[in-house]
Amino acid sequence: MYMKRNVTDKFTGAAVSCDIISTGSWYGDLPDCVPSEVKVNREDYYIDEIQHISIKETISVTYDIKWNHISKPIEGKIESLTTKKYSIEENQKNYLLELMGRRFSDNCILYDEDECSVQVQLINTEEEKFTYAFPFDNDMRSMSILFRQILGEPTLLLFDGNREKDRIQEIYIEVQKNIYQDYGDVNTLCFRWNEASISIDCNSTQFGYSSHSHSEYVDAQMIHQLKRDINFHLGDTLYNLKAFSFSKSHELDMDPARGGIVTVRIKWAHKEDTLFIGNLTDQYVPTWYKNLISFIRTHSRDKSVEAFLQSNHKSDRSLYTYCSVYIFKAHQEFYYRTDRNDIYEGDIVKVPFGSDNAVRTGRVESISYHTCYDVPYNLNRTKFIIDKDVEVIYDKNPYGFDAIYDEQK
The missing domain is CATH 3.40.1440 (GIY-YIG endonuclease)
Structure with missing residues (x-):
């Protein structure tokens, strides 16, 4: 692991206190105390969240926020935006301090200070102070997960920066195809995060058929892998989707019958629902949607999932x-x-x-x-x-x- 040390010696002795300061990008709505200029022109600023975890007699987490303009010398900071205190057993606290002491007793390599996102300060029984700074490091992911589990707080940046921004509760997809004259195909898919099942309904007025697939037979391991793939590969993209979006398209492709209309509604544990509406044409359907359907198809092995993708034929503009x-x-x-x-x-x-x-x-x-x-x-x-x-x-x-x-x- 690459680090910058402000002391010449690696950590020695037993740790009695620890401070962890992590800095990462701010997600979600900005708090009321942030100036309106920053809120309105958010895309012009680098907005960071600073999390200060203090492990002493008690454990507390203080959240700060700071911003810098991308091109102008404008910056600001709000300290102690909010502080949360956590009650854990004494043996759990000592266990965390022991792990920290052992982790930073290893040899460390210097790292450029400008590239550091995490600062760790340890104090031992002799009241000696040891300070380390390093970038987010996935080698410390297991320790980060342990901290989050013990404190019951999945949004902590800690050492790897892989916090859970929000929990998906449900993904609902509706695809309408062949919406011309008296024909119409309506396909719906519902994947609830807390249930080991995926419900799929396909109904076609044009071809006169309907099918229902309620995949309760899906094993828990498959559901776990599916959720992990969606969170890891698409988590940031789904979280940052605009509340409403309609993909831009050529005027000749505005007719939804050319591909169809896709509606995706995502329910979250905390933030309001995300609603995406777009044209289901090969040219305009977003990559994240293709990947989402690909994950569901791969893990569920349900062929009816193909109904939620665009048709393979090219757009027909003939007379x-x-x-x-x-x-x-x-x-x-x-x-x-x-x-x-x-x-x-x-x-x-x-x-x-x-x-x-x-x-x-x-x-x-x-x-x-x-x-x-x-x-x-x-x-x-x-x-x-x-x-x-x-x-x-x-x-x-x-x-x-x-x-x-x-x-x-």
């Missing part, structure tokens, strides 16, 4: 030609598609008709052009015109061609 064709034998109009540019209103055409796709003749009543999001009939179920009928009408009629011709009139 499709729809013809309303009057079928003589059926005496009704039906929609057909065509890729030809030589079909006009009034043309006689051959089309597939019915479940057996029997060839029928009809007359083109109207022609219209659509994107895949405003088609008059399902794009994938609309049949194509076979050909223009310029010579013979194939619908056999006992009265011959003239009878059909009169009907066309």
